[in-house]
Structures are given as structure tokens and as C-alpha cells.
Amino acid sequence: MLRKISERWPGKIRREDLKKKMDRGDSLTLVDARSAESYLEEHIKGAISLPLSEVDEKAEQTLSKTDEIIVYCSSFSCTASANEVSKLRKMGFKNVKRYAGGIRDWKEAGYPTEQT
Numbered sequence: 406m407l408r409k410i411s412e413r414w415p416g417k418i419r420r421e422d423l424k425k426k427m428d429r430g431d432s433l434t435l436v437d438a439r440s441a442e443s444y445l446e447e448h449i450k451g452a453i454s455l456p457l458s459e460v461d462e463k464a465e466q467t468l469s470k471t472d473e474i475i476v477y478c479s480s481f482s483c484t485a486s487a488n489e490v491s492k493l494r495k496m497g498f499k500n501v502k503r504y505a506g507g508i509r510d511w512k513e514a515g516y517p518t519e520q521t
Contacts, residue, residue, distance in 0.1 A: 416490065418475055418502045420510050427451065433473040437508075438485040449477065449508060450517040457485045460492045468493070474501045480509040 418426075426433055435452040437444045444454035455467055457478075468474055474493065478485035490503045504510075512518060 416502055418504050420504070420506050420514055420516075423475060423504055424514075424516055431473070433475055434468060436468070436474060436476045436489070438476050438478045438489040439483075439508075443479075445521050447508065447518050447520055449511050450519045452477070455489070457489045457492075460489055460496075464493060464496055464498070468498065470498050472500065474498060475504055476501065477504040477507045477511075480507045481505050483507055 423435075427435075435449060436455045437448045437452045438455065438457050439448075440456050440458075441454055444452075444456075448454070453467065455463060476486045476489045476493070478489075486503050486505065486507065490501050493501045508518065
């Protein structure tokens with residue numbers, strides 16, 4: 406029997422699982438690790454901007470260590486989300502996951518994005 410990818414690789418979340426959490430209204434903080442400019446152009450609906458370059462100075466004021474935090478960037482080939490997850494965990498954030506597909510994967514599924 407195949408297990409879900411999120412069970413095989415703890416710390417990652419699939420697009421469908423993230424969408425289900427969002428549709429249910431689960432308590433989570435969705436974080437865009439791309440540049441502020443990219444975030445302003447388009448981001449997953451409901452996400453906040455916390456560029457990788459700003460994590461050290463802004464994470465503790467922006468995020469709660471008890472919340473579920475899901476970080477994404479551009480696509481499967483982008484490493485910003487993986488690096489940000491690693492930094493957040495080192496800072497003491499325990500419930501942090503990576504949505505590796507990023508905004509490209511999200512848009513390919515036809516899921517909502519927004520501009521700021």
C-alpha cells in the first residue's frame with residue numbers, strides 16, 4: 406500500500422493536501438519565500454510575504470512558533486522554500502512544511518492567486 410507523499414517525506418506537503426487544508430479553513434500560515442517584488446506581482450491567495458533574505462530579521466515578529474507554517478517559492482526547481490524551512494526550524498519553529506511545487510504548480514492546477 407502506498408502512503409501519502411507527506412507521510413513518506415515529513416516536512417513536505419502536496420498541492421492537493423494544501424488546497425484541502427485551505428478549503429477547510431485549517432489554521433495555518435502560508436509563506437511566500439520569493440522576493441517581495443514577485444509576491445506583489447502574484448502569490449497564492451492568503452499567503453504572506455517573507456523573503457528568504459529577510460527571515461533572520463523578521464520571522465520571529467511575523468510568525469508564531471506554535472502555528473503550522475507552509476512555505477513555498479516559484480517551482481520544484483526553486484530552493485528558496487527549502488532553505489527558508491531549514492532556517493525556520495533552526496530558529497525553533499517546529500511545525501514547518503515545504504510546498505515544493507510552488508506557485509507554478511499551484512497555478513497549473515487552476516487554484517486561486519492574487520496580486521497586491
